[in-house]
Amino acid sequence: MMRIELVKRPQRSALFSVLSPFIAFALTMIAGAVMFALLGVNPLDAFNIYFIQPVSEVWQLHELAIKAAPLILIAVGLSVCYKANIWNIGAEGQFIFGAIFGSIIPVLFPQFEGPLVIPLMLLLGMVGGAFYASIPAFLKTRFSTNEILTSLMLVYVAQLFLDWLVRGPWRDPQGHGFPQTIQFSDSAVLPELMPDAGRANWGFVFALVAAVAIWLMMSRMLKGFEVRVLGSSPRAGRFAGFGLNRMVFFTFLLSGALAGLAGISEVSGAIGQLQPVISPGYGFTAIIVAFLGRLNPLGIVAAGLVLALTYLGGEAVQSALGISDKVARVFQGMLLFFVLGCDTLIHYRIRLIGMALMKPNAAKLDAAPKLEEAR
Numbered sequence: 001m002m003r004i005e006l007v008k009r010p011q012r013s014a015l016f017s018v019l020s021p022f023i024a025f026a027l028t029m030i031a032g033a034v035m036f037a038l039l040g041v042n043p044l045d046a047f048n049i050y051f052i053q054p055v056s057e058v059w060q061l062h063e064l065a066i067k068a069a070p071l072i073l074i075a076v077g078l079s080v081c082y083k084a085n086i087w088n089i090g091a092e093g094q095f096i097f098g099a100i101f102g103s104i105i106p107v108l109f110p111q112f113e114g115p116l117v118i119p120l121m122l123l124l125g126m127v128g129g130a131f132y133a134s135i136p137a138f139l140k141t142r143f144s145t146n147e148i149l150t151s152l153m154l155v156y157v158a159q160l161f162l163d164w165l166v167r168g169p170w171r172d173p174q175g176h177g178f179p180q181t182i183q184f185s186d187s188a189v190l191p192e193l194m195p196d197a198g199r200a201n202w203g204f205v206f207a208l209v210a211a212v213a214i215w216l217m218m219s220r221m222l223k224g225f226e227v228r229v230l231g232s233s234p235r236a237g238r239f240a241g242f243g244l245n246r247m248v249f250f251t252f253l254l255s256g257a258l259a260g261l262a263g264i265s266e267v268s269g270a271i272g273q274l275q276p277v278i279s280p281g282y283g284f285t286a287i288i289v290a291f292l293g294r295l296n297p298l299g300i301v302a303a304g305l306v307l308a309l310t311y312l313g314g315e316a317v318q319s320a321l322g323i324s325d326k327v328a329r330v331f332q333g334m335l336l337f338f339v340l341g342c343d344t345l346i347h348y349r350i351r352l353i354g355m356a357l358m359k360p361n362a363a364k365l366d367a368a369p370k371l372e373e374a375r
């Protein structure tokens with residue numbers, strides 16, 4: 001009988017730490033080629049449609065920016081949580097609540113127009129996301145509940161609440177019975193960056209600004225140092241006077257606010273109204289983006305573009321090859337698996353333990369009753 005153990009390496013390889021995301025991506029491509037071959041599709045043709053064709057024209061680059069913006073915004077906030085060893089898995093729910101709060105003005109006060117509409121919507125979106133993120137933060141600090149479970153379960157509450165809103169009190173009376181709100185007015189629509197070239201809007205700019213701001217905070221400010229210390233050694237953080245409960249609230253509120261900003265940016269920019277489904281799973285995919293970017297806000301920008309490409313590629317192979325759009329989810333899942341696997345092997349080495357190594361321990365256990373009798 002064999003047993004497998006992971007033994008922490010005394011010193012990890014700096015080279016492989018840098019190469020890890022690229023190795024993970026290469027392994028994902030190999031596994032993807034096998035998957036396409038099993039589906040009866042030429043892998044080279046599939047990869048051309050999946051990765052090359054979706055970015056071959058300018059308007060398609062705009063679509064890439066639209067898909068990448070919410071992923072980057074959410075992942076940047078999550079990276080701060082994960083650096084502090086606080087596990088916010090509910091960004092999808094915070095994304096939805098940000099969209100709901102931000103839509104209060106165009107849905108309930110459609111007559112209110114002017115240059116203040118968009119800033120107020122964005123502010124309300126951030127408040128909504130932060131408010132929803134404060135629930136698992138409060139439960140963790142007050143009752144010591146597991147934030148993974150509470151934040152994840154709240155995602156489904158948010159989804160059902162959005163579905164009830166658009167089918168009930170917020171349904172468009174002129175919408176012929178469809179579950180959706182009224183179309184946002186022109187004052188409530190996020191402006192496009194280059195209207196003549198494509199649909200990309202200011203949401204992508206918000207994502208880039210957030211990435212740079214969080215990078216500066218984490219690398220140049222005391223708050224970033226506090227996050228890193230509490231994440232690596234809570235005991236050392238307490239000796240330094242850093243409060244763990246304050247950090248829980250700070251990271252949850254920050255990540256929730258950015259997820260909420262992503263939610264209202266998506267609704268007011270790409271969609272233009274609230275619907276039962278406003279996200280293809282951005283909040284969950286952003287977890288992959290955060291780890292693929294090595295929890296570095298600038299690396300997350302590149303990772304967000306890569307994962308956004310998987311969404312576009314999934315749609316492309318569905319229409320061109322007749323393959324299920326779930327292929328994109330499979331690619332994302334394989335990428336996360338290989339990223340975590342590579343990181344694990346960089347930090348730990350595998351050791352196989354056989355019966356020969358376990359026998360001395362067994363002998364000690366057998367000898368214990370005899371020693372007790374001798375006494």
